[in-house]
Amino acid sequence: MRVTGNYFSQAFVNQVNSLSGRQQRLQNEISTGQRISAPEDDPAAVQRTLDLQANQKAVTQYGNNIATLQTRVTSSFNAITAVKTVSDRAGEIATLADGTRSPDDLKTYATEVTQMIKQAVQSMNGKDGDSYLFGGTQTNQPPFVMTTDADGNVTGVTYQGNSSVADKEIASGVTVTADVPGANTSGTGAHGVITDSRTGADFFNHLISLQNHLLAGDSSAVQTTDAPALRSDENNLISQISNNGGVQTQLETAQTSNTKNSTDLTQMVSTQADADITDTIVQLNQAQYAYQAALQSGAGIMQKSLLDYLP
């Protein structure tokens, strides 16, 4: 084959261009650590990576949701246990206030009960951020409103929330009901913490009744009416605490699987998008050798012609 000046230089330039293009691509892969960047690089992998990254973002958001709910459920737990402590002491007082106590003793107990009601209302009006914990979906106002008479005795506690609660999503298609309403007299849905028509709980009214009986020195009414009523309230609170524990366990399980999911997705994105650094470096070295060899041999050949040897 006849090889001419143009032929040789063109072939040389093409070869060197292709080798430097290859070096540039490999160098770029090593410096970014990514095999693909633009859609043209590997359309199928780009599509899968974008899909996976959308999943990743969703999983991150579910993780945020879980963390938010954990804080909220812990706040609820603390509030309910505080009310439970009140319930325990109220039960004690109901037992202690029998016929052997003097009216003055009973009045002292009544004062303590009044304080306890105020304390329990305060706990039940607890907030998580801007949001009241026990108002159902009515979270922008204190769920319980207390009225007192001139002597400071509690005359009534009314619930101004509702009985519906919001479902929150903690994984794709998985929702959890983290909240409980303060009162539910509808007979359906989540049980109320203080008042619930199904368990017969009506803690605040029972406490007020206890307070009033003690004030009136009616120890037999305390024994016959208030003590059993308070026991059913206590049972309701215990079931609330165990229910809350169940939600916490559910959130923890969701968090564990969320973390695992996130790790898996990171690995899958990496499989699609990341460069195999070792392999890429080896390829780059090969390309560099070829480039050097092409330059060296090409430069040697191109310099020589018959002209160099003519006298």
Next chain:
Amino acid sequence: MGARSLQAQQTAVEVAGQNLANVNNPAYARQRVQIQTSTTVQTTLGQQGTGVQVTAIQQVRNALLDNQVTGEMSVGGYWNSQQSGLQSAQVGLGEYIDSTSGTATSTDGATSGIADDLSGLFSAFQGVATSPESLTQRQLLMSNAQTLASRLNQTSANLADVKTTLNQSLDGNVKDANQLLSDIAGLNKSIADAEAPGGSQANDLRDLRQSKLESLSNLINFTSSTGDNGAVNITVDGNQLVSDSSVTDTLQSYDAGGGQMLIRTATGGTPLNLTGGQMKGTIDARDGALATLQSGLDTLASQLITQVNAVHGAGYGMNGTTGAKFFNGSDASDISVNSALVSDPSLVQAAGAPGASGDNSVALALAQLADAPQAGLGNQTFSESYDQTVAGLGYALNNANTQVTDSGKVQDMLSQQRDSVSGVSIDEEMTNLIGFQKAYAASAKLITTIDTMLDTVLNMKV
């Protein structure tokens, strides 16, 4: 005889000089002197030679290779213009993979493309669903929604710019092609004149015409036929554009409606059915992958507007307001977030019932749109549909890249083959030069010898 030989060798040296001078001219085909013995004379001893004469200066060309190169130019032109059009579209889309971006929290605001923004919107809906009474979450939702809307607007504008640029390049191509047509017709005339009976082959004019034909083929695929007088006639899609030395019709770009610039001849009204060349590549890139990309984005945006508004409209804001739109607009070019919601995020209708600020049922339904297959998007989710749109462009560009490489290789191979026939080799010309120089010296020696012989004769003393 000596003088004729001197003349012949000198011509040969000049041709070698011309070859050497054009060694780097890619359009040039090397030339050769045709030498033959001059007419013999009849003597009593028989036929006696009278030396040498130059009969022609010929160029070394292979018509088959020339045609193949011309044909391949239109394939190369087609894919090159597709590649550059789609690359602009890819830049306009601005969707690049950053494998670290997914691990960052979606609420950090730094996003890299529409895919990211889309996930950001749905994450923000989740955020509002989890804390429906939080104004911070609502503000974040507004900010993410605005980012998505403005990114869609920006991308849509970028792609519209790419389309305009492609149309402009079509206009430029038409101007260039018309210039080439008139050049070729002019060269046809010059060549016919120079090669008129009795004339010799117009080597340099033919070189020039061949390079013009290749440039034209790069722009538009044509069929050509050679006339008896050496003229090249050019036909595109059955319309004769160059006949002999005249341009019979020219190309014209026109708006076929809706900004679709197409190519027709000046006298014919219908668009030409092009088969290759840059013009066809530009049109295919514009009406193919770019149009698909644009309509994919518009469908995505309009579905997003419809679906989000349908769910959002039925909800209630923190103060019991209802019926407000979330997004305004109808497609990617004009999608925007309802400005009333932006200025007061408490109006975002997250609740399913009035007056219950802790109710999140509508926000949750909005968040769950992320995973819901949309009938309007071929039963894909928003993300899947967008990712497929991106991949569609990727496939088209990837294919164009491969084709450009392939056709480049074929072009290289053909032009190397042609170079091996027509190209100038310095070594070869130098060798010829030395040969002709030696022959020239020898012919001069012949003249000196005869001169000496004549002197001898004249100085003879009787």
